[in-house]
Amino acid sequence: MISQTGRRQQWRLWLGLAVLGLCALVGMGLGAIAAPDFSGTVDVLPLNAQLGAQIYLRRCGTCHLALPPETMPAEAWQVLIQDTNHYGATLPPIPRPEMIPLWNYLRTYSRALGADAQIPFRVGRSPFFRILHPRVELPEPVTFGSCSQCHPKATLFNFRELTPEWQHSP
Template sequence: MHSRFSSFVRTLLAATLLISTATWADSYKGPTPPAVYTQECGSCHLAFPPSLLPKASWQRVMSGLDKHYGSDASLDAATQKQIDTWLQTYGGQGKRAREDPPQDRITRSAWFERKHREVSAATFKRAAIKSPANCTACHRDAAQGDFDEDRVRIPK
């Protein structure tokens, strides 16, 4: 009886870990970003959870803000240092950030491409979406780090 109970408990624990890992993979429940990050980065696009890119990618993004994907997103030195420090502290966690994606673009990462393989290029071009980088168009709770595919609503 004891060995069957132990086996049951081990199976239950393994299942719980798998469910927890799957849930975590589609959500970011890390520390609340500093207000300056949300204000500065979130004024043009989603203030992306830092775990979506490896630390090296964040470092390159922050060092090239004068040419930030075609825009000048320059910041004063103190603000840039504060944001960069936060990104370096919390960036690159989990399976989303195993390798540096091409051009340090979240939307070009292996994780992003695998998760969105069923979404056509035409869907991303819809007026309500505009770009694969517009996470909040389909992931209503993206600003809170929730990208769970069970809550995706793709606009027509």
């Protein structure tokens, strides 16, 4: 026979396990909601690049459409992430613990400019953006809103999915 004290201890143990299990389920559910899906990026991201991509999306994609790093040269990204005057908006500096994985991500997935080329700070002037869109008649100027006309899930950082008229284009 179990004493009254033993029953209370068993009850506390089971209650504690139930609360712990519930917390784990809620945590897994919230983690699944908060984790971005990088399957639609231009280049598929391995796990070691996803932290930098998450920082990029949080830092840049909350105010405007986050462009894939492949669309701009590394030299432009390097200036953009360090400049606190961002196209007329004053931004707080990015702290070093975030800057390192952010820069590693942008540097890895962007391309370097030629030695004598000018750094484009507008996506429409980037040679890499134009290379990624060889048969597209781009609007002038190219804006963030232009992207969603062909990439319906661009706001979700999915640039692989295209509108029906572009799905089977060569």
